[in-house]
Amino acid sequence: MQSMRLTLKRPKIKLSMIKFLALFLLLVSNTVSAKLTQTIDRTDISAGETFVLDIQIDGETNVQPDLSLIPSSFTIVSNSQYQHTQIVNGSRSAIKGWKIKLKTLQTGKVTIPSITVGNESTKPIVLTIKDSSDQLDLNGQSKAIFLEAEVDQEDAYVQQQIIYTISLYRSVNTHYASLTEPTAENSIVEKLGDDVQFEKMINNRRYIVTKRKYAIFPQQSGNLLISPVSFTADVNDNSQRRRSVFLNSTRPVSITTKPINLAVKPKPASASNPWLPAQNVILADKWTPTTNELKVGEPVTWTLLMTVQGLSESQLPELSLPTIDGLQLYPDTPQKERQIDGKGIMGQRIEKYAVIPSKEGTITIPEIKLNWWDTVNNVQKTAILPSKTFNVLAGEAITKEPQPVDLPPIGVDSDLTTPVNDKALKQWQMISAGLLALWLLTLIAYFNKKSGVPKNSAKTKKAQDKIVGESQKENLRLARKAINNGDLVELEKTIINLVKSLGYSNIHSIGSLSNQVSNQELIDKLNSLEAGLYSATQKNHSIVLENKDLDLLINEISGQRSSKGSESIPPLYPR
Structure with missing residues (x-):
């Protein structure tokens, strides 16, 4: 008769709260380094019981761990070796490990010392071994x-x-x-x-x-x-x-x-909302890229991590963020994760925001607080994420206004007080009269040219305008197509190209474009488009921008260029 036993899987390596936070900061900073670790499969151990010491190293090695460092009070029951190799996107990674089954008859605090593998060393582990008669x-x-x-x-x-x-x-x-x-x-x-x-x-x-x-x-x-x-x-x-x-x-x-x-x-009367009965709560954050200086219109990523020992990830609330003058926040879909350790469930909530500065100067993000109930000490506590101050610099210039030229003050020159002879005065008057006549003739010729442009000249002007006009029409056509297809990325690309063809070569984002628009409804629609671009659920984000808004945008941008003395922009559809 075929026998069946309880299926017992190899225990997973468990991370403590501090180890998880260290791992989180390591991952978001995109740094990779080989390391040697040792863990045990459980912490509730009595004298005479066996437990498994797992030693693991990143990478491949032929060197064996020096088990002679384990104290003689421990008995090595068995020793096995394993290795995992995987290839992701052409990158090869390997992990090698040893599982050592130990037991001891000693009670009280005992230490598994640092174990070496080649030039690498683990951290020691301190255990409390209970008396088996008490169990x-x-x-x-x-x-x-x-x-x-x-x-x-x-x-x-x-x-x-x-x-x-x-x-x-x-x-x-x-x-x-x-x-x-x-x-x-x-x-x-x-x-x-x-x-x-x-x-x-x-x-x-x-x-x-x-x-x-x-x-x-x-x-x-x-x-x-x-x-x-x-x-x-x-x-x-x-x-x-x-x-x-x-x-x-x-x-x-x-x-x-x-x-x-x-x-x-029940929940204590003195406890505040949200109700979080836990053993520990930690708030951490990370800015990508890491900097204390931001630029107007240039987005950065703000990652917030909430780690709670003793609650599942589904119990964790959304962090309450203050309204920050000068910063626009576009939230991503939050991630919820968990870790299992000797104390039970450790829930994590990860929130990401695309942060876009909208004005220059010093901006301070105030501290973020989260109240929770300490079930170990039976008292309410507050987890705090410290405030952070940024220096926001000007973004790339969209247009450069003419710089004022310092002119000498108007005053009475001492030389003008000297008598002027009549001959010199008459010569100056004749020159002035000639210049005035020449200016009048030029003005008359200009108006004659406006009233009847030669045929050949009009054809030349039309040929020059055709190149720019065709580019505008094509970008406008593609932008309307992107609106109909609901394609956020293509819409951003074609709008930027369209605006550049209108003479704004330094506009590279929707955020910098919205700063040049005065129509509030159009600004709101551009901000909605930008929020969709930074959202993880980009495909589900609806486009509120309509075809008529493109015409309004063109009129506003063209009007601003004309008012600043730029050359006239050829119409998109010449008549």
């Missing part, structure tokens, strides 16, 4: 299989995390094993990672222990009843009465834990 009492009897359930606290607040642990002890082989799931009324129950397996000696009998953990979040105050959990399996029956010559006889076994009752307390 289990079989009344001097050695049962073949038994099951235990426990919680990490006797009472909790509403929506607070409760860790529920099931421990299955087996000293015999089992077949067709099955373990039921716990249930709790008016609560959310979530399994925490993979099962953990280790060995333990009880009354000189060797047991394989399987631990399975759950996070329970009660949703209302009052009494909480956690239902019993049952384990069923078949075990070999070695009695003479049931023994068969051809088959190994088995018999079914079934064991059940006791139900657990908890008192769930």
Whole structure:
């Protein structure tokens, strides 16, 4: 008969809150470095129990870890090696590791020292090993299989995390094993990672222990009843009465834990909203690129990270950001993640914003605060993200106004007080009269030219305008096509090209273009287009800009160029 055991997966490496934050800052700064780490698969360890030390290094190496550094108080039960290699976008990466199963009879605080692999070294790990007699009492009897359930606290607040642990002890082989799931009324129950397996000696009998953990979040105050959990399996029956010559006889076994009752307390009256009962809360941020200087119209990315120990990612609220004069914020879709460690669930919420300065000067982003309830010390606390000040510089100049020329002050020159002879005065008057006559003749010729332009000259002017006019018409056609197709990227590209063909060669973004427009409705539509360009859900962002708005934009830009003395712009559709 084919046997079946509980499926036990290799435990994952767990990150503490501090390690996760360090990893977050490492990732957003785009730096990569090889490193050597060591972790253990669990922290709740009793004397005589086995646990797994996982040593891992980035990259490939033929060097083995120096296990002679492990103190003699630890026994190395087994040692295995693994390696993972992957190729992503042509880039090859590798991870090599060693899993060392250890056990110790020493109790109290013990240290696994720094382990070296070549020139790299790990950080030491400090453990607290409990007395095995404090963990289990079989009344001097050695049962073949038994099951235990426990919680990490006797009472909790509403929506607070409760860790529920099931421990299955087996000293015999089992077949067709099955373990039921716990249930709790008016609560959310979530399994925490993979099962953990280790060995333990009880009354000189060797047991394989399987631990399975759950996070329970009660949703209302009052009494909480956690239902019993049952384990069923078949075990070999070695009695003479049931023994068969051809088959190994088995018999079914079934064991059940006791139900657990908890008192769930309501939210304290002194607690503020949002209600966040947690063990720890940390706020962090990152600016990309990293700088203390911004430029008007040039976007930067602001990433905010909220990390909460003891709550799931779905329980984390959106951060409340103040209105900042001189900055436009365009939010991206928030990301929600989680990590599992020895303390349960650690939820993370990552918010990203495209930040575009709209004016020069010094701009300060005030500190961001988030109130939460410390379930360890039973008091309200506040997580704070410090304020940050930027110096905003002018963006690229769109048009350059003529610089004023310093002229000498008008006054009475001392030389003019000297007498002027009559001959010189008459010569000056004749020259002035001649210049006036010449100016009148030029003016008459100009008006004659306006009233009747020669045919050949008109054709030359039309040929010159045709080049610029055709470019404008093509960009306008493509912009209208992009509006009809809902293509944000193509619309931005064609609008910028259209404006450049109108003489604004230094406009490179929709943000810098909106600063040149005076019509508020048109400004709002351009800002909406820019917000869509910086959104992760770009395909779902509707375009509010219409074909008539393109004509309005052309008229505004052309009018500004004409008022500043620029050459006239040929019409898009010459008549």
